[in-house]
Amino acid sequence: MDTRTPLATIVVAVDGPSGSGKSSVSREVARRLGLRYLDTGAMYRAMTWWMLHNGVEVTDAVAVAAAADKPELVSGTDPSGPTITVDGIDVAGPIRGPEVTGSVSAVSAVPEVRTRLVAMQRAVIGSGGIVVEGRDIGTVVAPDAALKVYLTASEAARAARRNAESDDPATDVNATQADLARRDALDSGRATAPLTLAADGLLVDTTEMDRDQVVEHLLGLVARAVDGGSAVAAGAPEPAGEALR
């Protein structure tokens, strides 16, 4: 029996640490396949922005839990222009700032925050046709996803990628790496839905790959997972065995 999934209903789960390429690769894969795209990290960032904006002490888990159902979040899923609003305010810019980045792991560790956002994420996923990226998509949000990918890269490579995004040439790569390591430790060490490779997830180490190679690799993996795979895979090389678990 062919158990493969139609492309129109597929869920592709992409997890991994900061700077592994989740957002850029997931967006491009979704765009190329005509799928929707959901950045769940943006939702945790938007929740954190709302807490900071409304005077909630983000290190106080009880206060965060009490406020977790208040912000109204809306995520737009067009991969060519994903959007995120909180209470009708476009927060796409502010959620990438240092205040939110410094507090998002604490807010994300609060179970009430996760319960609410996971429910919203499942509602957006609906009947599928979407690439969803985050930290717990393959393990918690969509454990039945037809394809689960865990992107990673060395800490130095991820820090260099993040640093290259900065407008300020004086940004210190060591400070970036330290901040990234701190967030990785918090996201991987928390009690609820820690960042981890799903038992049936495919580990893809992108340290030595450029972004386009990773996109092509994932397109090949999607092709293997869906009905009519060869049509999807036209032009995409066979996935490299050594990059897979």
Ligand SMILES: Nc1ncnc2c1ncn2[C@@H]1O[C@H](COP(=O)(O)OP(=O)(O)O)[C@@H](O)[C@H]1O
């Ligand atoms: N394989 C790659 N090689 C080099 N740079 C990459 C690669 N994948 C992504 N990037 C770049 O690295 C930065 C971080 O990627 P991003 O997709 O935001 O990662 P994540 O969502 O996992 O934090 C972006 O500027 C992106 O364009």
Ligand SMILES: Nc1ccn([C@H]2C[C@H](O)[C@@H](COP(=O)(O)OP(=O)(O)O)O2)c(=O)n1
């Ligand atoms: N599914 C998710 C997605 C993100 N998070 C948390 C943990 C992350 O440090 C923050 C921000 O995620 P985001 O993907 O925007 O972070 P990076 O782009 O990788 O720096 O949100 C989470 O706990 N679960």
